[in-house]
Amino acid sequence: MEKAWKRNFIDISPYTAGEQPESEDIIKLNANESPYPPSPEVLKRIKSFDAGSLRLYPSMDALNLRKAAAQRLSQLNNVSLSERNIFIGNGSDDVLATAFRAFFNSDKPILFPSVTYSFYPVWCQLLKIPYKTTPMNEDFSINAADFYPENGGVVIANPNAPTAICQGLEFITDVLEHNSDCIVIVDEAYVDFGGCSAVSLTKSYKNLLVTQTFSKSRAMAGMRIGMAIGDSELTAILDAVKDSYNSYPLDSVAIETGIASINDDAYFKQTLERVISTRERTAKRLRELGFSLTESKTNFLFVQHESKSAKEIFEYLRSNGVYVRYWDKPIISNRLRITIGTDEQMDIMLNLLEKLLKA
Amino acid sequence: MEKAWKRNFIDISPYTAGEQPESEDIIKLNANESPYPPSPEVLKRIKSFDAGSLRLYPSMDALNLRKAAAQRLSQLNNVSLSERNIFIGNGSDDVLATAFRAFFNSDKPILFPSVTYSFYPVWCQLLKIPYKTTPMNEDFSINAADFYPENGGVVIANPNAPTAICQGLEFITDVLEHNSDCIVIVDEAYVDFGGCSAVSLTKSYKNLLVTQTFSKSRAMAGMRIGMAIGDSELTAILDAVKDSYNSYPLDSVAIETGIASINDDAYFKQTLERVISTRERTAKRLRELGFSLTESKTNFLFVQHESKSAKEIFEYLRSNGVYVRYWDKPIISNRLRITIGTDEQMDIMLNLLEKLLKA
Numbered sequence: 001m002e003k004a005w006k007r008n009f010i011d012i013s014p015y016t017a018g019e020q021p022e023s024e025d026i027i028k029l030n031a032n033e034s035p036y037p038p039s040p041e042v043l044k045r046i047k048s049f050d051a052g053s054l055r056l057y058p059s060m061d062a063l064n065l066r067k068a069a070a071q072r073l074s075q076l077n078n079v080s081l082s083e084r085n086i087f088i089g090n091g092s093d094d095v096l097a098t099a100f101r102a103f104f105n106s107d108k109p110i111l112f113p114s115v116t117y118s119f120y121p122v123w124c125q126l127l128k129i130p131y132k133t134t135p136m137n138e139d140f141s142i143n144a145a146d147f148y149p150e151n152g153g154v155v156i157a158n159p160n161a162p163t164a165i166c167q168g169l170e171f172i173t174d175v176l177e178h179n180s181d182c183i184v185i186v187d188e189a190y191v192d193f194g195g196c197s198a199v200s201l202t203k204s205y206k207n208l209l210v211t212q213t214f215s216k217s218r219a220m221a222g223m224r225i226g227m228a229i230g231d232s233e234l235t236a237i238l239d240a241v242k243d244s245y246n247s248y249p250l251d252s253v254a255i256e257t258g259i260a261s262i263n264d265d266a267y268f269k270q271t272l273e274r275v276i277s278t279r280e281r282t283a284k285r286l287r288e289l290g291f292s293l294t295e296s297k298t299n300f301l302f303v304q305h306e307s308k309s310a311k312e313i314f315e316y317l318r319s320n321g322v323y324v325r326y327w328d329k330p331i332i333s334n335r336l337r338i339t340i341g342t343d344e345q346m347d348i349m350l351n352l353l354e355k356l357l358k359a
Numbered sequence: 360m361e362k363a364w365k366r367n368f369i370d371i372s373p374y375t376a377g378e379q380p381e382s383e384d385i386i387k388l389n390a391n392e393s394p395y396p397p398s399p400e401v402l403k404r405i406k407s408f409d410a411g412s413l414r415l416y417p418s419m420d421a422l423n424l425r426k427a428a429a430q431r432l433s434q435l436n437n438v439s440l441s442e443r444n445i446f447i448g449n450g451s452d453d454v455l456a457t458a459f460r461a462f463f464n465s466d467k468p469i470l471f472p473s474v475t476y477s478f479y480p481v482w483c484q485l486l487k488i489p490y491k492t493t494p495m496n497e498d499f500s501i502n503a504a505d506f507y508p509e510n511g512g513v514v515i516a517n518p519n520a521p522t523a524i525c526q527g528l529e530f531i532t533d534v535l536e537h538n539s540d541c542i543v544i545v546d547e548a549y550v551d552f553g554g555c556s557a558v559s560l561t562k563s564y565k566n567l568l569v570t571q572t573f574s575k576s577r578a579m580a581g582m583r584i585g586m587a588i589g590d591s592e593l594t595a596i597l598d599a600v601k602d603s604y605n606s607y608p609l610d611s612v613a614i615e616t617g618i619a620s621i622n623d624d625a626y627f628k629q630t631l632e633r634v635i636s637t638r639e640r641t642a643k644r645l646r647e648l649g650f651s652l653t654e655s656k657t658n659f660l661f662v663q664h665e666s667k668s669a670k671e672i673f674e675y676l677r678s679n680g681v682y683v684r685y686w687d688k689p690i691i692s693n694r695l696r697i698t699i700g701t702d703e704q705m706d707i708m709l710n711l712l713e714k715l716l717k718a
Contacts, residue, residue, distance in 0.1 A: 004540035005566040008465040008511060014602030020419060034414045043410035046612070051402035054581035054616075055393045057574070060379060090449055094605045101485075106367040126460075126603040152367055181363035207364040215416070222413035222611035243373030244485040246453045252581035253405070253612045257413075 015122040019323060027348060029339040030323040032161075032190075032300050034219035036271050036342075039264035042220070042257045049253055058252040061239065062088040065255050068262040069227055077199040084232035085202065087239060088258075090249035092189055092213035092226030095238075096155075097123050099209055099228060102241045103183035104129045106152030110182075113142045115331055116157050117187065136331065140165055140294055140302070144174035154179055157187040159195045162325065162337040164296035166195040176205045183234070186210045190298035192217035192272055193279070199229050206231040216299055217272055218261045225250065225258045275299050275340050282338075282346045289353055301338045308357060310334045316356050322349050374481040378682060386707060388698040389682040391520075391549075391659050393578035395630050395701075398623035401579070401616045408612055417611040420598065421447040424614050427621040428586055436558040443591035444561065446598060447617075449608035451548055451572035451585030454597075455514075456482050458568055458587060461600045462542040463488045465511030472501045474690055475516050476546065495690065499524055499653055499661070503533035513538055516546040518554045521684065521696040523655035525554040535564045542593070544568045549657035551576035551631055552638070558588050565590040575658055576631055577620045584609065584617045634658050634699050641697075641705045648712055659698045667716060669693045675715050681708050 019030060037043075066083035074081045089095035100123045104110050107130065112120050114133035124131040134146035140163040147154050154175060159166040176184055186198045188210055202208050209230040215221035228238060242249060250258075261268070283293050283301055290306040305313060314326035314336055322345075325337040340346070378389060396402075425442035433440045448454035459482045463469050466489065471479050473492035483490040493505035499522040506513050513534060518525040535543055545557045547569055561567050568589040574580035587597060601608060609617075620627070642652050642660055649665040664672060673685035673695055681704075684696040699705070 037411035052396035055578040219414040
């Protein structure tokens with residue numbers, strides 16, 4: 001007999017993340033993590049952390065982290081941002097979920113591309129937000145015009161995942177020009193790897209919210225820090241939602257190490273250059289092996305082989321200790337997403353592929 | 360002109376936490392934080408933390424922390440729990456918000472006492488959960504019979520805050536016996552300071568969920584760790600909600616230090632004893648000064664003076680650098696909540712009160 005108290009349970013199907021194998025021998029190219037450690041300043045900050053201060057609640061608004069982020073993003077984007085333009089959350093998933101809840105309260109569907117970050121429809125389901133997906137072109141690019149129809153909000157990952165493609169700012173501006181009556185979220189999780197950021201547009205478009213993360217380019221996935229950049233009116237509402245759900249989403253160590261990471265810009269740039277250089281080298285060799293690739297502005301490649309199926313390649317690599325991402329889903333079922341690791345890791349993978357494809 | 364895109368903004372009024380003054384000179388008795396640092400094992404674990412591992416996502420389910428918690432709670436409550444009976448979140452606020460969403464999806468109101476943790480109605484508002492509050496007796500105790508009427512769920516903080524009162528297990532059992540068709544949440548944020556835990560009841564009542572926190576008795580408010588204990592069917596749904604919102608609510612440092620805290624049981628017990636001994640001593644002196652107090656099973660006192668108003672005492676203490684908690688709210692507007700600090704801090708406060716009351 002069904003237990004009576006189960007009547008009121010929520011009905012959902014959660015997001016599925018990439019496998020997290022425990023073994024150290026595995027080459028893990030399935031979660032778009034950085035192959036390099038975070039800045040040495042992060043390590044220093046952890047070592048010098050005053051554990052006694054943990055008895056106190058963390059800063060409720062992570063103000064010093066917001067200030068550091070505002071300053072760095074102002075420089076990067078040649079724009080003047082203050083801490084009031086920054087919202088901080090427990091990873092960009094938390095930030096995006098908070099934004100969905102804060103801004104998408106329309107009966108009209110929100111719009112996002114049919115191939116994009118697969119957490120968007122999960123949040124829509126959880127938060128009961130109607131949504132509609134827009135079509136992909138054959139080359140996985142998307143069309144601004146698909147975001148013209150009346151809607152309850154727009155979400156565009158740029159660069160997009162898993163397609164790796166970055167649309168230019170004229171695309172984002174086009175979407176904004178046709179959506180002055182809703183909030184447009186641009187999810188820039190991967191922007192630091194060569195994408196063009198829409199942060200400067202937040203000054204002229206008060207309905208634009210840009211989200212970024214410390215998990216990829218700052219190699220701090222384990223620390224859970226994400227942020228949103230936008231007009232202070234938007235960040236104030238994000239704060240109100242945060243303070244209605246969980247007032248202290250970042251612990252004290254996360255706040256301090258986030259600041260340490262931001263303050264070490266030289267290391268940040270150096271790591272990005274290494275990842276980008278490995279990406280370009282890997283892309284070239286994959287093309288030589290018969291793969292077609294989108295032009296990646298991210299820390300991963302989105303690939304398809306001319307003859308071998310994605311599933312077969314995925315399973316072959318996996319059985320040889322190299323984990324990449326494969327989805328048994330329409331449109332992308334013959335594609336793989338391969339995170340950029342170190343040159344050595346890429347060579348191991350490329351050699352395995354060579355062996356498989358020449359067999 | 361109202362901007363069109365503001366139409367779809369959420370409409371909420373967030374929770375207000377106690378003031379967080381930055382000055383070191385302040386005696387902060389307004390957030391129920393521990394006056395003692397966390398276990399030295401927590402400090403050690405931070406110092407030895409491998410910052411390089413931050414490039415990877417944390418454990419999605421914080422499995423090792425769940426295992427440690429299950430083991431310790433099994434011992435404490437003389438019951439057999441496994442990691443499948445434990446859910447871990449980013450502070451018990453995150454755990455409770457997740458539970459509200461997971462289990463309170465009825466058209467009928469959920470029930471909680473009219474004087475209790477003020478985040479409950481905030482979550483109800485955010486998550487659109489209808490609620491009804493139950494009355495308090497004159498002495499701030501509550502009646503099991505008030506939770507008999509048909510409802511969509513029950514939430515009882517036990518010990519309750521800010522009243523500090525702990526109802527016995529026969530009270531909880533009574534509520535459970537009359538609520539076999541909904542989920543009953545017992546919020547045990549303060550239970551370690553002398554309350555009676557309902558954890559063992561989760562074995563016989565599969566609709567009981569108990570929540571606890573590392574923020575108070577473990578002196579880790581700055582680390583944001585909370586947990587829920589219940590039947591594996593309940594924790595599975597909590598996990599599904601978590602994985603539909605933010606898959607990695609705890610960073611790697613929080614997970615590791617949480618385990619370190621649990622494993623140092625001697626320090627945990629020692630700190631509790633110190634807080635309890637200071638509480639009893641402070642309560643005695645407050646009574647001598649003309650205060651009436653509820654019987655506290657927490658790390659705070661809920662007090663009222665026979666002649667001076669709570670507001671006046673609050674303002675006097677505040678102007679002398681001692682922050683306690685005061686609410687300008689019905690029923691409790693003439694009461695103060697005073698967190699137990701060190702003996703020295705309590706003496707400073709008591710001496711100030713003596714000065715004020717004899718003036």
